[in-house]
Amino acid sequence: MIGVELSKLFRRPRTWLTLVLLDALPTVVAILLATTHLGPRPGQGPAFLSAVLTNGSLFAVAALAIVLPLFLPIAVAVVAGESVAGEAQSGTLRYLLIRPIGRTKLLVAKLISVFAFVMAAVVLVAGTGFVVGRLLLGHQPLSAAVSSVSGSQLTPAQIAFRTLLAVGYVGVSMLGVAAMALFLSTLTDSAQSATLGALAFLIGSSLLLTLDAATSLQPYLPTRYWLSFVDLFRDPMLLRNVERGIGLQAVYVAILLGAAWANFVTKDIKS
Amino acid sequence: MRRRWRWLVLLAAVALVTSLPAVVGAIRHSLGVSARPVSAAELRQKILRSEDLPYAGYAEAVGGLALPVTGNQFTSVTDLLGGRSQLRVWWRARDDWRVDQINLVGETDVRAGATGTWTWNYESNLAIFDLNPAAQQVRLPVAGDLLPPELGRRLLSQATPDELTTLSPRRIAGHIATGLRLKPSDPQTTIDSVDVWADQSTGIPIRVDIHASGSANPAMTTAFLDFSTAKPSASTTAFSPPRGGRTEISERNGLTDVINRFGDAESPPTLNGVRRNSLLPGIGAIGVYGRGVTEFIAAPLPGRTARSLRAQLTSAPGVAKSPSGLSVSVGPLSLLLTGRAGQGRTWLLIGTVSDKALVAAAVELARYRSAG
Amino acid sequence: MIRTEGLTKRFRSVSAVSGLDLDVRAHDIYGFLGANGSGKTTTVRMLLGLVLATSGSIEVLGHQMPKAASTVLPRVGALVEGPAFYGHLSGQANLAIFDACGPAGSRRTRSARIHEMLDTVGLSEVGRRPVKAYSLGMRQRLGLAAALMRAPELLILDEPTNGLDPQGIHEIRRLLLELNRLGTTIFLSSHLLAEVEQLCTRVGVIDRGRLVVQDSLANLQAPTGRTMLSTPEVATAMAILNGRVVSSDGPRLIVQGADPAELNALLVGHGVRVDELGPERRSLEQVVLELTAARSDNTERP
Numbered sequence: 001m002i003g004v005e006l007s008k009l010f011r012r013p014r015t016w017l018t019l020v021l022l023d024a025l026p027t028v029v030a031i032l033l034a035t036t037h038l039g040p041r042p043g044q045g046p047a048f049l050s051a052v053l054t055n056g057s058l059f060a061v062a063a064l065a066i067v068l069p070l071f072l073p074i075a076v077a078v079v080a081g082e083s084v085a086g087e088a089q090s091g092t093l094r095y096l097l098i099r100p101i102g103r104t105k106l107l108v109a110k111l112i113s114v115f116a117f118v119m120a121a122v123v124l125v126a127g128t129g130f131v132v133g134r135l136l137l138g139h140q141p142l143s144a145a146v147s148s149v150s151g152s153q154l155t156p157a158q159i160a161f162r163t164l165l166a167v168g169y170v171g172v173s174m175l176g177v178a179a180m181a182l183f184l185s186t187l188t189d190s191a192q193s194a195t196l197g198a199l200a201f202l203i204g205s206s207l208l209l210t211l212d213a214a215t216s217l218q219p220y221l222p223t224r225y226w227l228s229f230v231d232l233f234r235d236p237m238l239l240r241n242v243e244r245g246i247g248l249q250a251v252y253v254a255i256l257l258g259a260a261w262a263n264f265v266t267k268d269i270k271s
Numbered sequence: 272m273r274r275r276w277r278w279l280v281l282l283a284a285v286a287l288v289t290s291l292p293a294v295v296g297a298i299r300h301s302l303g304v305s306a307r308p309v310s311a312a313e314l315r316q317k318i319l320r321s322e323d324l325p326y327a328g329y330a331e332a333v334g335g336l337a338l339p340v341t342g343n344q345f346t347s348v349t350d351l352l353g354g355r356s357q358l359r360v361w362w363r364a365r366d367d368w369r370v371d372q373i374n375l376v377g378e379t380d381v382r383a384g385a386t387g388t389w390t391w392n393y394e395s396n397l398a399i400f401d402l403n404p405a406a407q408q409v410r411l412p413v414a415g416d417l418l419p420p421e422l423g424r425r426l427l428s429q430a431t432p433d434e435l436t437t438l439s440p441r442r443i444a445g446h447i448a449t450g451l452r453l454k455p456s457d458p459q460t461t462i463d464s465v466d467v468w469a470d471q472s473t474g475i476p477i478r479v480d481i482h483a484s485g486s487a488n489p490a491m492t493t494a495f496l497d498f499s500t501a502k503p504s505a506s507t508t509a510f511s512p513p514r515g516g517r518t519e520i521s522e523r524n525g526l527t528d529v530i531n532r533f534g535d536a537e538s539p540p541t542l543n544g545v546r547r548n549s550l551l552p553g554i555g556a557i558g559v560y561g562r563g564v565t566e567f568i569a570a571p572l573p574g575r576t577a578r579s580l581r582a583q584l585t586s587a588p589g590v591a592k593s594p595s596g597l598s599v600s601v602g603p604l605s606l607l608l609t610g611r612a613g614q615g616r617t618w619l620l621i622g623t624v625s626d627k628a629l630v631a632a633a634v635e636l637a638r639y640r641s642a643g
Numbered sequence: 644m645i646r647t648e649g650l651t652k653r654f655r656s657v658s659a660v661s662g663l664d665l666d667v668r669a670h671d672i673y674g675f676l677g678a679n680g681s682g683k684t685t686t687v688r689m690l691l692g693l694v695l696a697t698s699g700s701i702e703v704l705g706h707q708m709p710k711a712a713s714t715v716l717p718r719v720g721a722l723v724e725g726p727a728f729y730g731h732l733s734g735q736a737n738l739a740i741f742d743a744c745g746p747a748g749s750r751r752t753r754s755a756r757i758h759e760m761l762d763t764v765g766l767s768e769v770g771r772r773p774v775k776a777y778s779l780g781m782r783q784r785l786g787l788a789a790a791l792m793r794a795p796e797l798l799i800l801d802e803p804t805n806g807l808d809p810q811g812i813h814e815i816r817r818l819l820l821e822l823n824r825l826g827t828t829i830f831l832s833s834h835l836l837a838e839v840e841q842l843c844t845r846v847g848v849i850d851r852g853r854l855v856v857q858d859s860l861a862n863l864q865a866p867t868g869r870t871m872l873s874t875p876e877v878a879t880a881m882a883i884l885n886g887r888v889v890s891s892d893g894p895r896l897i898v899q900g901a902d903p904a905e906l907n908a909l910l911v912g913h914g915v916r917v918d919e920l921g922p923e924r925r926s927l928e929q930v931v932l933e934l935t936a937a938r939s940d941n942t943e944r945p
């Protein structure tokens with residue numbers, strides 16, 4: 001079942017188009033940086049963008065930072081919002097269910113395929129970022145040490161390890177959005193509504209993060225710890241926020257999947 | 272019914288998850304925290320003596336003091352007192368420590384060694400070496416000053432025994448903390464109380480709350496969220512500027528230097544009946560008056576700084592205009608810029624005393640000036 | 644094969660189906676007749692476990708639905724409210740996906756079965772084309788192929804000839820009759836009287852959520868005990884059959900008495916020419932219209 005879902009996902013032209021678009025933005029940024037050599041001013045712009053001018057290897061992480069606030073969640077919300085509502089919209093949902101596939105099983109398969117998409121997207125963005133960064137930016141040898149956020153020197157092996165951790169963490173960070181879109185996708189028969197709903201949830205969360213009056217709410221906002229992957233590049237690593245970020249996503253995924261399950265298992269399929 | 276039980280199970284699970292922290296907290300609370308009873312004076316001594324003990328941790332300082340001034344020289348101070356600062360600290364000894372002020376996309380680190388301090392800023396890729404250890408001078412506050420051990424010891428350093436009471440112990444960052452409340456006796460103070468919580472076994476302050484008079488919320492809170500008394504390794508606090516980064520050697524605290532150099536006046540030995548504080552040798556022009564948490568500073572401003580500050584204050588909300596000058600209070604902080612544009616010398620008075628006290632000081636300064 | 648008792652479905656306060664007692668026997672071709680919006684599709688969805696009943700019980704292939712869905716549904720093939728596919732994939736790929744979902748459907752025989760099914764429904768030439776390039780009729784055939792993939796014991800078809808040309812309808816009808824001959828029970832839901840009349844052995848009629856009649860087609864179309872007569876000499880005939888004529892419509896007369904031979908002898912004896920003569924049978928249309936009209940009178944009266 002999971003294999004079927006994955007093959008359905010990756011045989012869709014739209015999936016690949018999304019992935020290509022996701023990679024296009026960091027590539028454009030890299031080209032602009034390489035031609036102008038203008039890094040963002042301190043305190044502005046995505047993380048690591050000034051640092052990549054000296055060492056291109058870091059562009060793998062910088063690419064993640066570029067797509068993280070908007071592009072990546074939109075892509076995830078589109079795919080996850082599509083997952084159940086899209087099948088309902090096209091009418092294939094009823095044919096899947098009378099095969100029969102257990103509804104819980106279908107939901108789990110959908111979640112796993114969405115997660116596979118998230119990981120594929122994140123790995124692809126980081127990979128593209130690395131290649132583009134090496135080709136266009138900061139022509140230092142691959143073996144050169146890279147300075148951490150704290151100013152100490154990290155060996156290429158350390159940087160590679162931390163980049164892997166960051167890739168994993170960014171992937172996990174997207175799970176809350178994915179679960180939200182999946183839940184909404186079981187509520188409505190319109191994939192677009194599910195996607196927009198999940199995005200509204202995100203935008204609301206990001207907005208509250210900037211509001212001082214919402215301080216007491218902030219530790220529970222799904223986007224609160226998104227940028228904490230930067231903490232992995234401090235020396236020593238600051239794991240406090242990363243741990244909380246993972247825990248928070250786990251709670252969101254559990255609750256929203258529970259809600260998706262409670263709704264979907266007894267839902268009347270009228271599409 | 273068939274449909275509902277799933278939602279009920281889900282609701283129960285959500286309730287369980289969300290109430291878990293509260294339940295754990297309540298259980299901890301009901302168990303209570305036992306600590307050896309100590310007298311306030313003893314505790315204060317213990318806290319002050321903890322100065323050379325090593326520690327490490329992660330602290331957050333939250334200030335509600337939004338000063339209506341910005342600009343190159345003031346921005347960092349305004350952010351520090353009016354926002355949330357996230358600090359990582361590794362403290363080995365008085366001349367071997369590291370404080371990282373982190374933000375979402377970078378950090379500013381200060382690392383002190385025997386020969387001086389390095390300040391590293393990731394986003395501007397800049398490391399500045401400073402030969403002058405500036406700890407004992409009058410200077411603008413920096414992030415490290417907000418660490419609970421630094422702030423707590425500083426605020427308690429000049430407290431008298433009759434101002435102190437003990438608080439019942441509580442658990443902070445996993446450590447049992449004994450508390451000390453300082454209620455300043457000075458009638459001119461704007462500080463209602465200062466609570467300092469210190470790690471029971473070492474006496475290192477791990478939380479400080481500053482309450483202004485007439486406000487329920489603390490004006491400033493700084494606390495460790497992770498805290499350890501293990502001695503950090505030397506490699507953590509060591510620093511050598513990274514390759515590819517810019518390096519500068521400079522003297523810090525430009526503003527106080529400028530005032531001391533160009534503020535062509537000397538603060539009087541007493542002001543408004545308060546003696547100039549001799550414990551903080553504010554060299555030259557800048558005078559610090561008062562004791563402990565009730566202090567104010569008098570600084571003669573050079574022309575350009577005065578003009579820039581006056582321009583900002585004139586248009587800032589909440590600033591009152593009086594014959595003595597422009598004044599504003601933010602929480603327990605009162606600020607007064609004396610004089611009028613283009614007329615005579617301008618003094619900046621700022622401190623944790625009432626408006627009235629500052630006005631009185633300003634009047635006296637005007638007389639002192641004409642006499643001197 | 645299908646048995647429901649007091650099957651009721653309410654959406655919020657609107658009652659879609661109420662108190663439905665269906666009885667579909669093995670080897671039936673059961674015609675489930677009803678106008679659009681009469682609750683046909685809701686019933687079909689309840690039989691398949693897609694919509695959950697508000698009350699009442701459903702038994703399919705001897706098991707309770709939807710509890711036993713995982714054992715029942717693999718033995719059922721269905722077409723619900725038109726076929727649906729992944730448009731960007733080919734017909735073959737679509738069948739492969741549906742076959743790979745759920746139990747049964749061995750991987751080894753999959754491609755062979757797919758080819759066989761495409762052949763059966765006459766799509767073997769276009770199996771590799773993406774479904775979005777298919778015509779409505781081709782999709783309908785592909786939907787039927789998907790329903791037949793696992794040689795089901797029971798076929799539940801909702802409007803199976805929708806969108807097909809007369810030739811296609813004929814082919815499908817032949818296919819269904821052949822399947823039924825080989826032992827497949829067919830539950831056919833339709834609003835087309837003619838379709839049901841030509842294909843089905845038993846008929847259930849649903850009107851505004853209620854079953855108004857359920858009987859074999861033969862019983863419904865049984866002779867009425869009257870005779871239908873057509874003659875060019877209407878006036879003479881009416882005089883001869885004085886009092887026995889129930890109604891007349893041009894040259895056509897409906898006469899009491901179930902014996903056409905007796906009537907023929909009588910008329911011919913009087914020298915009246917007869918064009919056409921036979922026992923009167925009602926069409927399914929008449930039956931349905933009568934029953935539903937009676938119900939609407941009943942419901943309007945109180």
